[in-house]
Structure formats: structure tokens, C-alpha cells
Amino acid sequence: MCMAAFLFCHPVFAEDYPLTKPQKLTPQAEKVVEQLGLGSWIWTTNFQEKQTCRFWKSIDVPANDPVRRAVLRITADNSYHLFLDAREIGEGSNWKALTEYDLTFLLTPGRHVMAVDGFNDGREAGVLLGMRIALASGKQLDVVSDDSWLVVPNTAHRWLSRSRPDAEWQPATIVGVVGQNPWWVNPVNIMTPPTLQPYELHFWKTTWFLGAVLSICIVALALSLWLAAKLALQTRAQELLDVERARIARDIHDDLGAALTQLVLQSEVAQTEFPETSTARGHFSQFCIRARAASQALDEVVWAVNSKRDTLRDFSSYLCKYAQAFLSDTAIRCRLDVQPGMPASVFDLSVRRGLLLAVKEALNNAAKHSGAAEILLRINKEGENVIVVVEDQGNGFDPEAVGGAGNGLQNMMQRLQDLGGACQITSGIGAGCRVEFRMPLAHPASRGGFSLRSLFNSQNGDTHERHDLDGQ
Amino acid sequence: MTPHRVETKAPQFSTESPLKIALVEDKRDVRESWAKLINSFPDFICMCKCASGEDALRTLPPLQPDVILMDIFLPRMSGIECTTRLKNELPRTPIVMLTASDDDDLVFVALQAGADGYLLKRTTPADLRSALIDVLTGGAPMSSEIARRVVESFRQKPRGHDDNIRLTAREEETLMLLTKGYSNKEIADRLGVSIETVRSHLKHIYEKMHVQSRAGAVARYMSGNHVGQS
Numbered sequence: 001m002c003m004a005a006f007l008f009c010h011p012v013f014a015e016d017y018p019l020t021k022p023q024k025l026t027p028q029a030e031k032v033v034e035q036l037g038l039g040s041w042i043w044t045t046n047f048q049e050k051q052t053c054r055f056w057k058s059i060d061v062p063a064n065d066p067v068r069r070a071v072l073r074i075t076a077d078n079s080y081h082l083f084l085d086a087r088e089i090g091e092g093s094n095w096k097a098l099t100e101y102d103l104t105f106l107l108t109p110g111r112h113v114m115a116v117d118g119f120n121d122g123r124e125a126g127v128l129l130g131m132r133i134a135l136a137s138g139k140q141l142d143v144v145s146d147d148s149w150l151v152v153p154n155t156a157h158r159w160l161s162r163s164r165p166d167a168e169w170q171p172a173t174i175v176g177v178v179g180q181n182p183w184w185v186n187p188v189n190i191m192t193p194p195t196l197q198p199y200e201l202h203f204w205k206t207t208w209f210l211g212a213v214l215s216i217c218i219v220a221l222a223l224s225l226w227l228a229a230k231l232a233l234q235t236r237a238q239e240l241l242d243v244e245r246a247r248i249a250r251d252i253h254d255d256l257g258a259a260l261t262q263l264v265l266q267s268e269v270a271q272t273e274f275p276e277t278s279t280a281r282g283h284f285s286q287f288c289i290r291a292r293a294a295s296q297a298l299d300e301v302v303w304a305v306n307s308k309r310d311t312l313r314d315f316s317s318y319l320c321k322y323a324q325a326f327l328s329d330t331a332i333r334c335r336l337d338v339q340p341g342m343p344a345s346v347f348d349l350s351v352r353r354g355l356l357l358a359v360k361e362a363l364n365n366a367a368k369h370s371g372a373a374e375i376l377l378r379i380n381k382e383g384e385n386v387i388v389v390v391e392d393q394g395n396g397f398d399p400e401a402v403g404g405a406g407n408g409l410q411n412m413m414q415r416l417q418d419l420g421g422a423c424q425i426t427s428g429i430g431a432g433c434r435v436e437f438r439m440p441l442a443h444p445a446s447r448g449g450f451s452l453r454s455l456f457n458s459q460n461g462d463t464h465e466r467h468d469l470d471g472q
Numbered sequence: 473m474t475p476h477r478v479e480t481k482a483p484q485f486s487t488e489s490p491l492k493i494a495l496v497e498d499k500r501d502v503r504e505s506w507a508k509l510i511n512s513f514p515d516f517i518c519m520c521k522c523a524s525g526e527d528a529l530r531t532l533p534p535l536q537p538d539v540i541l542m543d544i545f546l547p548r549m550s551g552i553e554c555t556t557r558l559k560n561e562l563p564r565t566p567i568v569m570l571t572a573s574d575d576d577d578l579v580f581v582a583l584q585a586g587a588d589g590y591l592l593k594r595t596t597p598a599d600l601r602s603a604l605i606d607v608l609t610g611g612a613p614m615s616s617e618i619a620r621r622v623v624e625s626f627r628q629k630p631r632g633h634d635d636n637i638r639l640t641a642r643e644e645e646t647l648m649l650l651t652k653g654y655s656n657k658e659i660a661d662r663l664g665v666s667i668e669t670v671r672s673h674l675k676h677i678y679e680k681m682h683v684q685s686r687a688g689a690v691a692r693y694m695s696g697n698h699v700g701q702s
Contacts, residue, residue, distance in 0.1 A: 258572060266501070336653040340623065
């Protein structure tokens, strides 16, 4: 029992008030108990001032006998919080009055957990409750406060939602009966809050929905992490590949190139040691020519694989040199027209190789068939395209008549189209020939730097393009 | 680079006083082979073989060779740095770079650094001989690629009215024709001058390039910020 004034006067006597002992019900109280379906005042044996005491009890509503009506009446000295299935039903702090909760709609068939969190300010302590359940079959169930309730230690976590008790939870202690001094025989008042309705569970609150959303989030997160990791790895792999290409190019060049150069020089020297007419000298001379050609071929392979050479400027200079060297063996003069200040834009390996082969083909055709005295090679950059023109004022041909399979033109055009470029041939009999190649600087598949497809087909494009470096 | 074509019959030098060639090359076998090749020409003699740039800086200035053949890659002091330093000691001696690969970036840096010509190491003895004669009688041949870079470098740096580093109209014309793929002979025909005149234009272009770049590109190269190997 707590009355503020009383406490103020006797705060030091708190320990003089141990637990009360239950007495016998008076006939008058017995009637009240019967009518309201109440139990006894319960508390824990470890009485303390300012004490919280938690009570726990599970009840089973039969599946085949639904609840018609369930009313729970409760009070506590000094206050309580009432929970059903971890849901807070209500609270009260007037030990003189009863509160009557209608739980009809909450007691669905199955197991339910009732929990009371009681608090005592000082002196007599207790929780009194009783729930009367009327079942559809007409049977009546009374759940009352008695020693079947368990006292939950204050250290227990999530005790409201526990469906089974802990082994160490001790039974509650009956500390008094209805009507026992200082408690009432008849409650001063019975308060009736509105009937409690079950929580409306929207579909987005259901476990499966939340679970699904969560798993989608996790999957999405995992996927993006995976993609990011893969992108990072691929970028790294591309960098490594470039570095490796440059290293291989350098190694080939340094070791093999130096050895070949030495071979050329030594055989030149050896050659001079034989008389001019000897067959050995002839052989050495041939040997020199072959070794020089090998050395030159090696330079071209190195050029093709060296990532440092992936620029338009380099391509243009290489193409000019190639054309000059190629035509120096013929009677045809080579004329160049290269846009001044050719930028060092990145020029994809696959595209530059395809374009190189096509231009070689065009030069070869012109040298073989044009009969011209001069071939013009023109290289320009227009926007994101490079334009290479091979032009002569020679015999020319009728494109209609020559068209079709069997000549290199078809292959040439197909190859360029695959790489996102175009090839236009203008010619007429006696009107010379003009072949124009227009290529994008970047391969269409790799344009924009990043595509999902490139991630999923990791680097197949590269290997496909690189396997046949023939260094022509 | 296309192999250096012999434009005209090379002038004959008196065998009584063969021209003195110095060689700077770190690999012994290559050095010996080059020396033998040079010595096989009646009008040339390989007077000195240096194994490193440091060696060359010590040995060559007192010997006063007629031409220096310099490997572009040397351990420690590079051929390019060695060229710059030798030019200070022997400003009149032409230096020809020897490169294993056809790398315009590198060759251009070497030319700016003071080289007067360049040769691929796999060049034929006949081309070697004509290149040596070219560099002694005028400017060494210039490929269209190098000519293009020279044009660009002169356009990028207009240096006021200093005639030493400005190209004359004829020199510029010569360069433009080179970039278009004309040979020295074709240029001579087109400009109505002798091939020797074209070569002397080239010689002046090389010289002006050295002057022009002494401050810029070389300083960059010395500080290590240069184009690397191929």
C-alpha cells in the first residue's frame, strides 16, 4: 500500500513491511471473487521497495472451440502493465479500482502469452487479475492470478514474446486474497476501456512480404557488389594486360631484335670474307636479306601488340611508313597527305589492325592494277572517325563489272563493317580509283567504356581479336 | 623509315686520308661487326670504338673524328644525353644515331638533342656508306614522318625574329615536300635546284632544330621526362 503522505512520514520503515500472508476468504469476498472471476494477490518472495515484478503465463485456446467472449479484470498495488502476446493491452495505477479489458477478438485459437509487469512503490505489493473466457461450446475457462504464474527475472530479455518459460523462472507467491486488509472486498470502481481489436496486418507488414523485400534488397546489393568487383577486376585486368603487352613487346624487341640485328651484322661481315664470286658469299647475302626481313617483321609484330602504340598519331605514322616502304619496291611514287598535328587519340587495337589490313589490300590492288605513276595516301580525323583515302589516277575499273566475290574488295568491306566502319570505292574505266575508309576510333562494342555485355562475356572480344596477330 | 636510297653516285673520297669514324656501342659483338663493316669501305676507317657514353665523352674530343655513330640505348648515360654533351665539345662533328627499332618518337628526340641523322641497325652496308657520305656533305635524309614532326615543332614555337631558329621559305617548302613523301631528288626537280642544295637545306634544318630545342626538349629529356623505349 502506498500513500504519498504515509511514505513521506515513514520512509525508513520500509523493511518493516515484509510480504503479507494470505488469509481465508470471507464469505462476502468469496461472492465477489466468484462473480468477477478473480484470483489472489500475487507477488514475488523477494520483496523490495520500489520493485518491479514480472509475471508470465501461457494459455491455450482450443482450436475446435473458439472464444465467444473473454474479459480480463486486473489491478495492482501499485501499478501494472498488461501484455498479451507481446502487445501492450493497458496499464493502471489505482489499486482500488479494477479495469476490465475485453480480449474476445484477441484470443484466437492456439497458444497465447500473458504478461504483467507490476511495480510496487513501497509497503504491501500485489497484482490481482482474473480472466473469464466463455467458449463457443458453452464451457467457461477462468485464468486467475495464482501460483501457476511465473516470476520472470528482471534480467530476462524479450520475455514478453517468449512462448515457453525458462526453467529457472520461479512460481509467483500468493500474498493475499480478495478482501484481505488493506485491500478491498469490493472494488471502488470498475473501468471498462473499449473492446480491443486485433491488429490489422497489412500485406506489407507480413513476414513473408518483408522477407521478400529484404531478400530482393540483399540480392540487389550482392549483385551490384559483384558487378562493381568484376568491373574493378576487369579494369585492373585490362591495365595489367596493357602493361603485359608493353612488356612482351619490349622483351621481344630487346632480346630477339638485338639477336637478329647482330645476326645481320655478323653475316654482313662474314660475307666480306669470301671472294665476290664464291657461292658462299651469295648464300650469306641471301641470309642477310632474310634476316633483315625477319627483323622488320618483328618490328611490325611489336608495333601491333605494343599498347603504347594504341594512338591515332602512331597509326598514321605507321601507315605512311608502310606505304612508302611498300611502294619503294615498285616504280610507283608514294604521296602522303596527313592532317597536320594528328592528335594522339586512343585508337582501338582491333579497329586499327582491321583498318591496316584493309589499307594494305587497297595499296596492293592499286600497285598491281592501276598502272598509275603515283599513289596518294591521305589520312584525316573527322570527329570521332578516322578517314583514310587511297587514290590513284591510273586505269581505274568498272565497279559493277568487278563486283562480287573473288576479289579482295568484298572481304575488305565486310571486315570494316564488322568493326563499325565503312569503305567506299569510286572508280571508272580510265578515271583512276579512290578507296575511302571511314572508321570509328573506338570499336562499337567497347564504346562508352562500359557495357553490361562486356562484363558478362569477360574479355572474349579481346582474345578473339588478338589471336591472329600475323604481322603482315 | 624507308631504307636510305642512294640519290646520286656518292662523291668519291680520297683513299689517302680515309674518313675517321668513331663508334659508340655497348655490345661488344655488335661493335666489332660495325667496325669491320666500316673498315671494309676503302674510304672509311673506324678510328675509335667506345663501349659507353662516359667512355665516348672522355676519348672522342681529342681524337676529332669526322663522324660519330652513336647507339641510342646505352647503359647509364643514354646515347641521347651523350650526343648532347658531345655536341658541346665537338659542335662541327656530325653524329648519326643507330637505332634497333623504327621509333619516330625516340629518333625525333635524338635529332632535337643534336643528332644529324639516324640509321636502323639492320641497314645494309651500302646504305650505311651513303648515309655517312650524306651526313658529311650535307644533311642526312629525313623521313616524311620525322619531317612532319619537325614542321610541327617549328609551328609550335615561333620564337620571335631570331633568324637562327626560323626556317626560310625554301627550307619550309623542302620540309613540306618531305612530309608529302617526296624524295630529295624529286624535291630538287620540283624546286629547280640541285640535290646538293636540297641536302644543304636539310643540314640547316637540322642545325636550327638543335638550336631551337636546346632549351626545351633536351632539358626535358635530361630531367628524365622523355619518351621511353619502344
